[in-house]
Each structure stands twice: as structure tokens, then as C-alpha cells.
Amino acid sequence: MTDYREVNRANWDERVPAHVASPSYHVAEFEDPQYLSEVVRFDRPRLGDISGLRVVHLQCHIGTDTVSLARLGARMSGLDFSAPAIDQARSLADRLGLPVDFHVADAYDAIEVLGAASYDLVYTGIGAICWLPDIERWAQTVAGLLKPGGRLFIREGHPMLWALDSAPEHPVVKYPYFETPEPIIWDEGGTYVETDVEFTTTVTHEWNHGLGEIITALQQAGMVFDSLVEHDSAPWNALPGLMAVDEAGEWRLTHHPRRLAATYTLQAHRPA
Template identity: 80%
Template sequence: MNEYFDVNRANWDERVPAHVASPSYHVADFLADPSYLSGVVRFDRPRLGDISGLRGVHLQCHIGTDTVSLARLGARMSGLDFSAPAVEQAQSLADRLGLTADFHVADAYDAVRVLGEATYDFVYTGIGALCWLPDIARWGEVVAGLLKPGGRLFVREGHPMLWTLDTGPQYAEVRYPYFETAEPMLFDEGGTYVDTDVEFSSTRTHEWNHGLAETITAVQRSGLVFDSLEEHDSAPWNALPGLMTEDADGEWRLTDAPWRLAATYTLQAHKPAQ
């Protein structure tokens, strides 16, 4: 296995307990309210349309809160993640909620081998997933392999422009690559994106950005038909601390002139029926 995989997996494995315990993931809300959905899926719902009865797979599902939200909308869900502790927590959550969902430990690039070819009506990929993959074209091939004829891809991701920014208390500047690079961006950061007092030991990560054109091209070259791209001025987390304000729906956007920055995007495509 490549070094990046082992380094990133150690980082995510260690953060699972802190994420499960964090109010940001709302595990208690899922258990208390049978209608509760993650903020990400609530945002996505108008664009997803009716998914009841469809078989879906959530790639890079982490602890499964978005996956079980899709199951609550009536889809028959599978989830896949490279972190065994995350998958264990995801399966536990689905079981406690009484939802039929299956979760699998594997690299995203191995999803077709693990889950089966032409198995799913839709592939879902959520916020903060693609930056952990070094090759967006290879990801596109995986998505195409998983989809049944007529199936669709739904992605909402951090915008590659957002990922280029380095921030301080009162500034944001373009520092990191917009385009996919052969070598990863290397980070060594002790925290995580939820509030926690836990001190972590696996602090290194390897990450990549993927430009919009690169992602769309990857989808098209895999044989999918590109349908739509929508850019949003908000993100479901405080992506630029000190510079963003949260709205009533849990979305964060620039406090001053939010139209200056595309923070996330939604991309949709489908596999031809024939």
C-alpha cells in the first residue's frame, strides 16, 4: 500500500472517537429523532430528488451520518471507507437506528472489486472526500464501474478554489495548488475540524486538490454524461475561521461580501442507459 494511504488512514482512525463524541456529528440527535438528517444531506435533498427504493453507495463515508441520512430518505445504502474504526461506528449507528445499510472497509479505488460492478442506482460523495485521492481520473473510472446503466453520480465537495487558501485570524491568501499535482500537499496539524480536547499523535496527512475541469473531464472520460455543476457560496463547516458567519441552516459563508468565494459545488452526471 502507498505511504499516503497508511499515513492518512492512521490520521482518520485516531479521529473517529472524537468525531463520534462531537456535537458536530449529531449522533445523539439521530438517536433521539427518527426524522433527523445530517446538515449536508438536508442541503443536498432538493437536488437529490426522490431516492426512495434506489440502491446507493456512499464512497468515503466516514462514520456514516450522511449515509444513514440517505437511508432515512428511503434509499438502500452501502457505505465504504478505508478506516475500520469509522466503518464500525457507521454500522453501529445504522443498526441502532434500525436501518438496513451495509458498510465496508476498503480503499475507494477498490470499490468495484469489493462492492460489485454495475450494482448501484447512484453513487454519492460528500464534503471533504476527493482531497484524499491522488488521481481524480481513476476515481471517475470507479464511479462509472459501480453504476448501473442509467445510474447517476451526485457529488457535493469543497470548491478547489477554497482548498487553495491558507488562512490566519483575519486573512486568506492563495497558497496551495488549484490543479492536481503528482506530489501531495503535506500537512502536519494536531487538531481536527471538530471541537475536542483530545491530543492526537497521528498528525500528518497527504492531500491533493482537483480543479473543476479536471473533475468534470474525469467524469466524462469514464463514460458518464455530465449533467450539471452548481457552485455555492457556503460550506457546512467553518472553512475560514474568523472570516465566516454561520446561518440558521448550519452553512458558513464569508461574513463580508460572500459572493467573492465559491466555497462548495454540486456536480451531477449519469451513466447512459445503453
């Protein structure tokens, strides 16, 4: 059987240069010492004060959100399975003079690489857990990374959004809402950011995870569920032709946006 990690890593490795060059990631704007990524700006009211906290960003990609969290005063680690992505993340942090500790590793290997009970906060962002086949194993990893009293913060694409077929004028439910043993296999040449690059490694393996599955997995891993906030917007054009962007870079349905939960923010903690 094909290793989903090898398939997905090849795809993400090829995306890295296009993402660094894309205006959608705003890499050049980080030269302004006050600049934060649009994602972290959205998260900030719910994140609260993270200054001085030991924080790990799982599946951090090219590190734009990671360095943004460092600018908020967190002592950051970043982890991603793509070596080219981590190279770019290290380069960005070094250029900005931010002491971020980056590691190349699969998310499921994070405890082995980073150490058990080492972090005050585990942060993960949009489009991360869909690349992982087993949400229970992910939850055990998160719980294992956290110190007693430590917290998980995740903003992610809503499983209802992931279940939609975005091709028709009126999207229909086409893909599983719940986790499945076999992946959803995609063969698409594009990416989610603005770029003219045509990719050659186009196959990916992905999984959806229902909200109930995520919360239950965290509880079974010993975490205490704290809050769930559903949002009608996403930081990328998830349904092309049907969404409009606001001044903060968030996309929502052009007409009747309250019909769709596009993303969610979930928080949980490990008991002290």
C-alpha cells in the first residue's frame, strides 16, 4: 500500500517555493516588525496573552504563523514533515531575528522529537489535521506534548466545508463528514494560494474528521474540552465563485454567509 506520508510530502515539498513567492502568504511584509499573519490576527482575541509561554506549532509549513506567535512573546517551536518548508521557516525566523526552534518530523512523532510534557500550548492551524488518518492518535500526541494545565488551540476547516463538492454552482455534500479507514484521494494541479505555478506532483491523500470525533478523541486522551466557536469565514477562497473576501483576508459566502460554518476554533486543556 502506498504510504500516504510519502505521497503528501512530495506534494507539499513542491508547493513550498510557490507559497513563499505567493502574495497570499505576505512573506515580504514580515520585514515590518509589527506585522502578524492574517491567521494569527484572527486568532488573537481567543488566544489571549501567550507571552512567555512555551508553544509548539504542529504542521507549521513555512512558518509565517509560527513567527507571528513568536512576535506575540511566545517561546516557539515549529514542526513539519516537509524539509523544504522547514528550511524556509528557519530562513524567515533568522532573517527576522526570532529564536524559533524548528524540526522536520511527522506530526505523530512530535513527542519523540520534542519531548513529553514540554509545552504550555499546542497550536495548530487551518488545513492541518485533514492530512492525518487517525484523529485519536493525533489527540494522544497533543495530550502527550502538554504540561499539566497546558492548552490546545486549533482553528481548522469545518468538516462540513470539507464534505462539500465545490465545483457546482450550488455545492452539494459529496465527501465523508466522518473519519474513514481509506483516504479521500485527490489529483489536482493547483493550490489554495495565488500562484501561476503548474505543479507536477498532484496526488494527495486526505481525511475528514467530524467535530464529535475530535472532541471525543481529546477527552479519551485525558484532555478537558473547553470551547468550540464556529465561524462563517475561512482564510482562503474555499468555494471559488461563491465567496467574497473582507478587509482582514477572510472569505465567506457572498450571499447568506450564515448558511455555512466554514471554520471553527476549538480549545481544550490537560488537567493540572
